[in-house]
Amino acid sequence: MNFERIREKLNILADAAKYDVSCASSGSDRTNKTKGLGNASKMGICHSYTADGRCVSLLKILLTNHCIFDCAYCVTRKSNDVPRAAFKVQEVVDLTINFYRRNYIEGLFLSSGIFKSPDHTMERLVAVARKLREEENFNGYIHLKSIPGASDELMYEAGLYADRLSVNIEVPTISGLKLLAPDKKHEDFTKPMEKVKNEIVRYKSERKIIRSTPKYAPAGQSTQMIVGASGESDKDIMYSATYYYKTFNMKRVYYSGYVPVTHDSRLPAIGSQVPMLRENRLYQTDWLLRFYGFSIGEILNNQHPNLDMDVDPKLSWALRNLHHFPVNVNTADKQLLARIPGIGMRSVDKIVKARKFRKLNWDHLKKIGVALNRAQYFMVCDSRHWERRDLDADKIKGLILQNSSGKFRNQYSTQLPLFN
Amino acid sequence: MNASTTLVYDGSFNGFLTAVFVAFDEKINVADIQKNNQTQSGLFSDTETVFTHVEKAKRVWNGVRNKSHNAISNVYFAFLSEAEGVEMMLYSYIQKLMRTKNGKYLDYSDSTVLYIAQLARKVGREKHRMEAFVRFQLTKDDIYFANIEPDFDVLPLISKHFRDRYADQKWLIYDVKRKYGIYYDLNHVEMVSLNLKDIHYNKTVKSDAFSKEEYEYQTLWNDYFKSTNIASRINPKLHTQHVPKRYWKYLSEKKEAV
Numbered sequence: 001m002n003f004e005r006i007r008e009k010l011n012i013l014a015d016a017a018k019y020d021v022s023c024a025s026s027g028s029d030r031t032n033k034t035k036g037l038g039n040a041s042k043m044g045i046c047h048s049y050t051a052d053g054r055c056v057s058l059l060k061i062l063l064t065n066h067c068i069f070d071c072a073y074c075v076t077r078k079s080n081d082v083p084r085a086a087f088k089v090q091e092v093v094d095l096t097i098n099f100y101r102r103n104y105i106e107g108l109f110l111s112s113g114i115f116k117s118p119d120h121t122m123e124r125l126v127a128v129a130r131k132l133r134e135e136e137n138f139n140g141y142i143h144l145k146s147i148p149g150a151s152d153e154l155m156y157e158a159g160l161y162a163d164r165l166s167v168n169i170e171v172p173t174i175s176g177l178k179l180l181a182p183d184k185k186h187e188d189f190t191k192p193m194e195k196v197k198n199e200i201v202r203y204k205s206e207r208k209i210i211r212s213t214p215k216y217a218p219a220g221q222s223t224q225m226i227v228g229a230s231g232e233s234d235k236d237i238m239y240s241a242t243y244y245y246k247t248f249n250m251k252r253v254y255y256s257g258y259v260p261v262t263h264d265s266r267l268p269a270i271g272s273q274v275p276m277l278r279e280n281r282l283y284q285t286d287w288l289l290r291f292y293g294f295s296i297g298e299i300l301n302n303q304h305p306n307l308d309m310d311v312d313p314k315l316s317w318a319l320r321n322l323h324h325f326p327v328n329v330n331t332a333d334k335q336l337l338a339r340i341p342g343i344g345m346r347s348v349d350k351i352v353k354a355r356k357f358r359k360l361n362w363d364h365l366k367k368i369g370v371a372l373n374r375a376q377y378f379m380v381c382d383s384r385h386w387e388r389r390d391l392d393a394d395k396i397k398g399l400i401l402q403n404s405s406g407k408f409r410n411q412y413s414t415q416l417p418l419f420n
Numbered sequence: 421m422n423a424s425t426t427l428v429y430d431g432s433f434n435g436f437l438t439a440v441f442v443a444f445d446e447k448i449n450v451a452d453i454q455k456n457n458q459t460q461s462g463l464f465s466d467t468e469t470v471f472t473h474v475e476k477a478k479r480v481w482n483g484v485r486n487k488s489h490n491a492i493s494n495v496y497f498a499f500l501s502e503a504e505g506v507e508m509m510l511y512s513y514i515q516k517l518m519r520t521k522n523g524k525y526l527d528y529s530d531s532t533v534l535y536i537a538q539l540a541r542k543v544g545r546e547k548h549r550m551e552a553f554v555r556f557q558l559t560k561d562d563i564y565f566a567n568i569e570p571d572f573d574v575l576p577l578i579s580k581h582f583r584d585r586y587a588d589q590k591w592l593i594y595d596v597k598r599k600y601g602i603y604y605d606l607n608h609v610e611m612v613s614l615n616l617k618d619i620h621y622n623k624t625v626k627s628d629a630f631s632k633e634e635y636e637y638q639t640l641w642n643d644y645f646k647s648t649n650i651a652s653r654i655n656p657k658l659h660t661q662h663v664p665k666r667y668w669k670y671l672s673e674k675k676e677a678v
Contacts, residue, residue: 003636010640014647032584039584046662047552048673050649053658060648098637101564101589102556137588259652274652 010095012085016065016076017111020168020224021256025057025106025141027219028163036137038100038107040163044141045106058109058143059099063087063124067113071181073170073229075261076113086115092128093136100140107141107163108132118149118188126154129161141219146196148188155195164219164251165196172240176230179266193248196221200249220251227282228275229258229267235305238285242296245289255282277408281307288314291345292338309408311397315341318378319393325378326386330359342374373403424451424465430472431455433499436507437477439470440514444480453507480514487517497540497547500573509535546570547577553663554582554593555672558634564591567670575602579609638672645673 026044046055064086065076075082096108110128114121125144132138144162146155158165167189171177174186196217203216223244225237241253257279260270285307288294292314299313300306308316318325318341327336329351337348350368354360359382366372377396380386391399425448429435436453443450451465461467485492495510513536549570556564564586575595579602582591586604594601594614603612626635668674 007640007643011643011647014644018648018650032587035587037586037588039581039587041551041581045548045552048645048671049659049662050645051656051659052650052653053655053662054650054653055662056645056648059644095640099641101586102558102637102641103554103566104641257653259650276653 006091006095009085009087009091010061012083013062013065013087014060016082016113017060017062017109019075019256019259019261020060020109020111021054021254022143022166022222022224022252023055023057023060023109024143024164024219024222024252027251028141029218030139030141030163030215032139034137036139037097038138038140040139040141041106047103047105057106058141059096059105059107060109061087061092061095061111063092063110063112063121063128064115065113066115068116069114069181069183071170071184072262072264072266073180073226073258077262080262089124089127089131093131096132096140097136097138100138105140107143109143111145112147114147118147119151119154122147122150122154122158126158126161129158133161143219146192146221148184148192150192152191152195155192156199159196159199159217160214162217164221165192165217166222166224167192168224169240169244170224170226171230172225172232172237173230176232180230190248193221193223193244197248221248222250222252222254223248224254224256226256226258227279233305234278234282234285234307235300235302237282238289238296238300241286242289253286255279255286277309278307280408281309281313285313293335294339310401312341314339315374315397315400319397322393326380327378329365329379329381330355340375340378342371342378344369374400424449424462426450426452426454426459426462426465426467428454428456428459428467428469431457432472433496434474434477435470435472436499436510437480438473439507440511441473441476441480442468442470443511445476450508450511452505453511455507484514484517487520491517494536494540497543497577498536500577501539501543502573503539506539543572543574543577546572547574549667550574550578551581553667553671554578555670556591557630557638557672559629560631562590564589566591566593567596568593569596569666569670573598575600583609638675642673642675 028040030040032039046057048056066084067076067078070077070079099105110125112121129142142162143164144158146165146167169189171180199216206213244250257275259274260268307313327340347368347370361381361383377387427439429439439453451462512532554566556566559565592601592603600613602609
């Protein structure tokens with residue numbers, strides 16, 4: 001192993017891959033049967049965290065950052081003047097195995113710039129995964145990028161070795177795609193997604209009959225959108241996220257606040273702030289849709305095309321729909337409990353279990369972990385004290401903001417700072 | 421009323437279960453259950469030493485497990501926390517559990533039940549952390565070696581995870597605080613105790629116990645760790661929340677920070 005050369009390549013190719021936010025290593029149930037190496041952990045393990053607080057669970061690298069495309073938002077686009085490098089298949093395999101043996105990582109996340117043609121690139125990615133699985137008897141987690149425009153045969157083979165496949169849609173709207181990535185077509189993204197979805201459906205139904213059917217992408221597929229690059233509204237982003245969840249059975253859609261990397265008149269300038277708060281609100285909405293039983297039209301619609309920055313999306317929905325409240329926590333059903341601001345799904349679960357023993361009062365709810373600061377205006381419980389004033393939405397919002405603090409508060413506060 | 425008794429056991433989990441068995445069997449009014457190296461006799465209680473008896477321990481284990489699978493893992497996890505006075509809490513937890521018709525309807529507003537559940541959760545969290553934060557270093561005689569210093573005695577809990585995962589390499593995880601380790605010889609995991617001359621945490625001086633290749637991979641890993649960070653999103657508070665500082669000295673990627 002030529003250590004210095006590998007070191008140089010790793011620095012270039014890890015740096016280029018870091019803007020991909022997906023790092024999940026959960027959802028796979030691959031077990032170590034033949035005394036080989038590796039055993040997937042169903043819940044996933046984060047082995048370390050970077051200084052920006054993101055989890056390091058997989059060795060996330062590009063196979064190469066040579067690329068024939070010129071997408072404006074991308075750091076490895078062909079017109080950008082950056083050092084280029086490419087790994088050999090064997091080098092990636094060695095790195096993965098040796099990092100894995102030292103318990104640094106859960107597995108490999110392999111992406112790539114597109115050299116020559118999509119199929120040519122995809123073939124190399126599949127070659128790495130095949131080598132890991134078949135020659136090294138490796139059962140750890142492998143996340144492969146589906147290259148937009150790759151053929152169905154390669155996508156099928158990729159799913160046999162990988163645990164998760166993903167294509168990054170990056171730009172949520174078709175018009176944005178035309179503006180920022182003129183060489184790519186929308187169909188190039190959806191075609192591999194469609195293939196992977198159909199294969200997963202087929203695998204699941206075949207496995208019911210023949211249990212030894214080879215696994216196909218057991219951790220499903222995911223995608224990513226960048227936020228704040230092409231002037232789209234929150235409604236555009238979330239409606240297209242919902243579309244991908246529904247149409248392609250996505251496990252996850254990731255939202256990545258755009259980090260300016262190049263000078264381009266179509267994009268925010270270098271040095272402008274990363275929209276981390278907006279990213280946070282989008283994830284909150286995503287959770288409301290997937291776990292809390294909200295439908296997208298309730299949270300974002302033509303009257304409300306953007307999420308509130310100062311309060312979370314559930315509270316903002318509740319303030320617009322005060323006629324549903326107050327809710328009695330001792331009698332309301334699960335769906336309604338989940339809609340009270342300040343009560344999460346864990347609290348809902350505990351409340352439902354605990355109220356079998358006795359009627360719950362404020363003390364019980366506080367111990368269970370309900371955020372009463374928000375919840376108190378929207379519920380009644382077994383107590384003589386409850387909010388009796390006839391408050392309107394603005395008043396409630398004011399009271400809640402007054403009694404709480406948030407780490408992003410200074411970004412949207414209109415009050416001038418005294419010391420700065 | 422019969423006089424109360426302090427039960428003294430040998431510190432092992434089986435020993436503790438035997439003590440519980442003896443207490444139930446002889447209908448002892450238990451004042452306290454203590455480890456034999458830290459006994460403290462009470463003013464008004466007798467002291468009785470319990471000798472570990474695997475069969476008796478097994479009966480308690482099965483008895484609790486038949487009530488509830490969740491409860492037996494809570495008992496084991498909470499015992500490993502080594503918290504002061506945990507034995508007595510566990511004893512009254514088992515008493516309460518045995519009184520229920522089926523172990524399912526444990527009331528979480530009861531302080532003992534809540535305490536044991538919370539303690540077990542803490543130990544579970546530490547177990548998960550250790551599965552993440554163990555950093556093996558390859559020695560010259562081909563053993564992957566790691567030092568840890570966990571808050572609780574989690575080695576027995578993580579051994580299965582590592583055995584399943586690293587089935588084709590010899591490894592040794594050594595608990596510096598409790599002075600014992602687990603060693604896998606490609607067939608079995610066994611407990612070992614070592615006379616370690618020096619503890620292999622992040623020193624800039626290279627030890628000759630490890631190969632040159634080992635240090636090269638550590639450098640690569642450190643480089644990777646640095647280049648995967650996005651500087652414009654820096655958030656040190658979140659970082660230390662996820663990776664508390666007390667673990668840093670055994671994490672090779674934090675070498676420079678220590």
